[in-house]
Amino acid sequence: MTDTQALADKKILLGVTGGIAAYKAAELTRRLQDHGAEVRVVMTRGAQTFITPLTFQALSGNPVHTELLDPQAEAGMGHIELARWADLLLVVPASANFIAKVVHGFGDDLLTTLCLARRAPLAIAPAMNQAMWANPATQNNIIKARELGILQFGPGNGVQACGDVGQGRLMEVPDIVKSVLEHFKPSQSTADNKSAQLLAGKTVLLTAGPTREAIDPVRYISNHSSGKMGYALASAAAELGAKVILVSGPTNLSAPQGVECIRVSTALEMQAAVMAKISETDIFIGSAAVADYRPASVAEQKIKKTQDRDDMTIELVKNPDIIAGVAASNPKPFTVGFAAETNDVANYARGKLARKNLDMIIANDVSRSDIGFNADQNEVTVYWKGGEKPMPNLDKSVLAIELMQLVGARYLNHSS
Ligand code: C5P
Numbered sequence: 001m002t003d004t005q006a007l008a009d010k011k012i013l014l015g016v017t018g019g020i021a022a023y024k025a026a027e028l029t030r031r032l033q034d035h036g037a038e039v040r041v042v043m044t045r046g047a048q049t050f051i052t053p054l055t056f057q058a059l060s061g062n063p064v065h066t067e068l069l070d071p072q073a074e075a076g077m078g079h080i081e082l083a084r085w086a087d088l089l090l091v092v093p094a095s096a097n098f099i100a101k102v103v104h105g106f107g108d109d110l111l112t113t114l115c116l117a118r119r120a121p122l123a124i125a126p127a128m129n130q131a132m133w134a135n136p137a138t139q140n141n142i143i144k145a146r147e148l149g150i151l152q153f154g155p156g157n158g159v160q161a162c163g164d165v166g167q168g169r170l171m172e173v174p175d176i177v178k179s180v181l182e183h184f185k186p187s188q189s190t191a192d193n194k195s196a197q198l199l200a201g202k203t204v205l206l207t208a209g210p211t212r213e214a215i216d217p218v219r220y221i222s223n224h225s226s227g228k229m230g231y232a233l234a235s236a237a238a239e240l241g242a243k244v245i246l247v248s249g250p251t252n253l254s255a256p257q258g259v260e261c262i263r264v265s266t267a268l269e270m271q272a273a274v275m276a277k278i279s280e281t282d283i284f285i286g287s288a289a290v291a292d293y294r295p296a297s298v299a300e301q302k303i304k305k306t307q308d309r310d311d312m313t314i315e316l317v318k319n320p321d322i323i324a325g326v327a328a329s330n331p332k333p334f335t336v337g338f339a340a341e342t343n344d345v346a347n348y349a350r351g352k353l354a355r356k357n358l359d360m361i362i363a364n365d366v367s368r369s370d371i372g373f374n375a376d377q378n379e380v381t382v383y384w385k386g387g388e389k390p391m392p393n394l395d396k397s398v399l400a401i402e403l404m405q406l407v408g409a410r411y412l413n414h415s416s
Contacts, residue, residue: 008036018046093127130166200241209249227251232400
């Protein structure tokens with residue numbers, strides 16, 4: 001099977017809901033077919049106000065399904081049969097209304113009914129106005145969607161059809177195709193997927209999340225790191241066959257399956273946990289946002305407001321650089337760092353690579369609000385001595401697999 005035919009035996013049921021981005025689903029139909037996928041299309045009533053079923057019928061070469069209770073369609077491929085036919089139910093664009101209905105189990109039209117009756121995974125590519133995306137009701141539904149195991153591609157950030165700028169743009173079609181290809185990768189035969197056990201027999205140690213540096217018993221210094229990228233990398237490393245140890249600062253995330261998770265709070269605790277495991281580590285990845293400084297002393301009691309002064313000073317001392325310590329250990333594991341930069345990303349990242357004696361560094365531009373720290377997407381460039389690789393804007397879980405494959409390949413190359 002060639003790379004371009006990676007979806008040759010895959011049946012994709014493409015759901016199109018109402019939104020201006022519906023026209024992009026037409027292009028997506030073609031691009032999925034380029035990889036050999038068989039595509040059938042289901043349109044909601046809203047979608048049909050933006051683009052006609054005839055367009056999708058011509059592109060997909062199959063009748064387009066629009067009605068739940070259509071005797072003619074049921075006589076052909078009935079809705080239950082259609083739900084069972086699919087290897088993936090992909091909804092592009094997924095409107096706020098559709099997402100709300102699907103996470104609450106509604107089945108009031110053909111597409112939502114198919115979602116209820118499906119056996120295959122469901123993936124959604126949300127697209128909506130930035131205010132609709134940011135609305136707490138939508139955000140709650142997105143959290144619920146994740147809890148239900150619904151895969152999410154995007155949304156991206158940028159100028160919207162209505163003139164607004166912000167989060168909510170449909171993920172670009174090539175990136176959706178890439179995410180679909182990634183989704184099907186693990187289900188390929190092991191013979192096909194040589195990278196499946198790329199890290200078998202290896203131990204990967206990662207740090208993730210923020211650290212918390214106590215000021216007194218109730219206050220601390222910390223940062224906005226969510227830990228999502230580090231957890232996704234830990235999960236990807238486990239999927240590639242590695243034994244994975246994750247040293248995590250405080251996050252809301254649960255440990256990925258098959259990963260040993262050591263929870264810590266401060267930078268000093270993180271350093272101790274890392275150094276205790278370093279002798280058994282083949283690859284170290286420092287994705288934690290470690291606080292550079294901590295209060296010089298922690299007050300035993302809660303610090304009180306003083307009436308006579310409007311200012312207060314907390315003396316800080318430098319925390320150890322955990323990753324530099326790892327890179328200085330003997331034997332040194334293959335060491336990968338992160339560089340979160342706001343400007344001149346390549347120069348600062350390369351500087352850090354050399355100064356900390358790292359083998360690779362994954363750099364991102366944290367001046368952008370749509371990627372990095374708390375976002376679900378990330379767009380990074382990876383640097384190593386004599387090379388670099390820019391990665392597209394991808395969901396962190398998809399990006400993590402790509403990154404672990406790159407790290408794994410460079411590690412094996414370096415140690416052979
Ligand atoms: O120097 P800077 O904080 O930008 O470097 C970022 C990289 O160094 C990340 O990989 C981070 O996990 C690691 N780091 C660390 N210990 C610190 C500070 C950063 O391991 N005290």
